Amino acid sequence: MTAHLRVENLSKSFGPTRVLDGISFAVPPGRFTVLLGPSGSGKTTLLRCLAGIERAESGSIHLGERALAQGRSHLPPDRRDLAMVFQDYALWPHMTAAANVGYALRRRRLDREPSRRRVAEVLARVGLSDHAEQFPHQLSGGQQQRVALARALVAEPGLLLFDEPLSNLDADLRERLRVEIATLTRESGATVVYITHDQAEAFALADEVGVLEGGRLVQLGSPEDVYHRPASPFVARFTGLAGELEGTLEAAADAAATVTVRTAAGPVTAVAGGTARATGSRVRVLVRPAAVTIARDTGTEPVAARTLAGTVVDTAYRGRGYDHVVQLPGGVRLTGVFDRSAQQRGTAVRLLLDPEGCFAFPDPAAASTPVAVAENPEPIRTTLEVR
């Protein structure tokens, strides 16, 4: 049964440390929410509260019409209509793969034959039909996690919880299992909460991403929202930056809420984040890697004023092309600057910054002394085209 998950004002402390601080969010039936946050932000504690392994001090958790936790009432894990997949698989070592999966059906009180058929069907769905009679120690990490996934899916719970299930797997396997989790959970119709500290994994899986910072849910939105409209520098940093430029706001926000910032590397147009709107104020421009392109001299188009000069300091082959590290005047380095062809170390390049991926936030940490800003950028005589 698909069910709506509602979490309201959930708080929890361990001794003097407040680990969850007024967390509220909802996951519509059958939707997949990923909670993303650094180590210690409270992800595991939140998931354990949803599972009923941990008790919150205040707040409530509802799944459909049922209160899983509210006030003093607290349903035990096995009465919550949920299943959980753990980072370390948590299989019974003395049971075969089939028995591990079948164990989750015991509450269904199915007859032997329907139960056996259901286990075989789910093991087939995770690609383990040939391994049903093997024990966990006879299976690879990826296979063990598939057994755990099958065990979670077999009883068709209303809520599926995932605690960093891909962390112990190598890169290739992570990607394959990620796709399987995405497809199998959606086929099952369960409502899903998945926690991770890996932003790429979060964006790839989620219908909605929530970002946790110090026990608070600081942003909740679609992956596109979080990527294009980070609510704070913390969210922007945690979800991937090429680099940060300090500067002074030169022109206030226009109708499109973009601002121009003078930085040591030259003028940069950015989306105004937070209250970074007053001319002359100190800001920090946070730049997404996808916003940076190496501009090329093709002799066909006039130079865009927003290109910045830089020097390639590193080049890394990435299969589809190359990631570059580019040093800008003023010392800032932008990393993850992608181009299909390799730019050799030491090459002078011009970078085009897409304002949609540049966010200007107030810079409370900036010194009160003015930053050295570039004089008017040198006149550029070439013409450029961006590939």
Ligand SMILES: Nc1ncnc2c1ncn2[C@@H]1O[C@H](COP(=O)(O)OP(=O)(O)OP(=O)(O)O)[C@@H](O)[C@H]1O
């Ligand atoms: N049982 C406990 N007793 C005391 N402190 C705890 C307990 N469990 C967690 N904490 C503390 O609560 C905070 C949040 O921990 P939690 O494991 O929820 O974070 P997390 O975001 O999942 O981190 P990680 O990714 O490292 O697991 C941490 O400071 C942790 O030390």
